[in-house]
Amino acid sequence: MKIECNNISKVYKEKEILKNVSFSLAENQIIGLIGPNGAGKTTLMKLMTGLSKISSGSLLVDKQNVYNDFPNYIQKVGAVIETPMLYDYLNGFDCLNYFAKIRGVKKEYISYVVQLVGLTQVIHQRVKTYSLGMKQRLGIAQALLNKPELLILDEPFNGLDPLAVKDLRDLLLSLKNSGTTIFISSHTLNELELICDSAILLQDGEIQNIVMLANKEKGITIQLKTSNNVLAREVIQLELPNLNLRLATDYLECLDVSPNTLPEVLTLLTKNQIDLIEFKEVQSILQTAFDELIGEK
Incomplete structure (x- = not known):
């Protein structure tokens, strides 16, 4: 139809x-x-x-x-x-x-x-x-x-x-x-x-x-600030080798994380006694478009 x-x-x-x-x-x-x-x-x-x-x-x-x-x-x-x-x-x-x-x-x-x-x-x-x-x-x-x-x-x-x-x-x-x-x-x-x-x-x-939304099959991108970002990257990479990680100065960035994988990432941090200090999602395409819409008005 x-x-x-x-x-x-x-x-x-x-x-x-x-x-x-x-x-x-x-x-x-x-x-x-x-x-x-x-x-x-x-x-x-x-x-x-x-x-x-x-x-x-x-x-x-x-x-x-x-x-x-x-x-x-x-x-x-x-x-x-x-x-x-x-x-x-x-x-x-x-x-x-x-x-x-x-x-x-x-x-x-x-x-x-x-x-x-x-x-x-x-x-x-x-x-x-x-x-x-x-x-x-x-x-x-x-x-x-x-x-x-x-x-x-x-x-x-x-x-x-x-x-x-x-x-x-x-x-x-x-x-x-x-x-x-x-x-x-x-x-x-x-x-x-x-x-x-x-x-x-x-x-x-x-x-x-x-x-x-041609790229909707990709997951979200999240930024993690932990008590030990270097160790966090090693632990996550070992258990989830297909996850795309990037270590910045103050945070660890996980690219294209599916909603199903995100809980696994947080569980790994807890299991290895790595404190999560800050967590945020990098703004999505729709959120950016929505914010621009509201901003224009």
């Missing part, structure tokens, strides 16, 4: 929330949407799911206006906008089963989706007992019930612990590889950079920049 937004504008109570927004979403891609609060991100996603009406412009799928056959279009879309719609008095499985019936999804598929999002152990507990992260996962499971060609997620990393964040990242990459187009907004820029093919920067309802 290829989606094109052409000069989309949204006016609400005489205020222009979105102004001539144009971009396209290609098949088998993950596209990020970033911007400060109030930039219009959620409004844009609501327009793309029919939760709000476009004031002007057009939304096309494969060159056809979606409003000419909206029911057919929305059947191919899965979304979590703002807070997932869940029923606290039901258990997780019954909640998904309710939505599955509405969408004509076979009951057998629910178990598969539950396994995908990692809720197998708690799916028969009442939703009101779920943590924020568990509710977030259940909302994503709901969005996946209809095997969407387009998946729209508004701040899906909210409330997730580091392990759940990794699981969601792996899930989104798997969905992309199976043909799903994913449009995702988040303030967690380092996570977006790891999975997105490109990112749209929105400010005051207008697209300010589109950042291509």
Whole structure:
């Protein structure tokens, strides 16, 4: 599914929330949407799911206006906008089963989706007992019930612990590889950079920049200041010979560290009684672009 937004504008109570927004979403891609609060991100996603009406412009799928056959279009879309719609008095499985019936999804598929999002152990507990992260996962499971060609997620990393964040990242990459187009907004820029093919920067309802992320397969770069940087380099290099290290005057720099490798690095320091004095991530492409956006305003 290829989606094109052409000069989309949204006016609400005489205020222009979105102004001539144009971009396209290609098949088998993950596209990020970033911007400060109030930039219009959620409004844009609501327009793309029919939760709000476009004031002007057009939304096309494969060159056809979606409003000419909206029911057919929305059947191919899965979304979590703002807070997932869940029923606290039901258990997780019954909640998904309710939505599955509405969408004509076979009951057998629910178990598969539950396994995908990692809720197998708690799916028969009442939703009101779920943590924020568990509710977030259940909302994503709901969005996946209809095997969407387009998946729209508004701040899906909210409330997730580091392990759940990794699981969601792996899930989104798997969905992309199976043909799903994913449009995702988040303030967690380092996570977006790891999975997105490109990112749209929105400010005051207008697209300010589109950042291509050709090098997203690389990890982050971190700087470590320890009680013994020379020993730290020797220890890390011995255990992780493929890690690219650079020793500077005051710190040890680890280049292209994957999120999975970072805990190993910190564990090695602790095991060898090397104190970690300072730790920081070198600014990412998206963080730099975001800071420039905010700075300009």
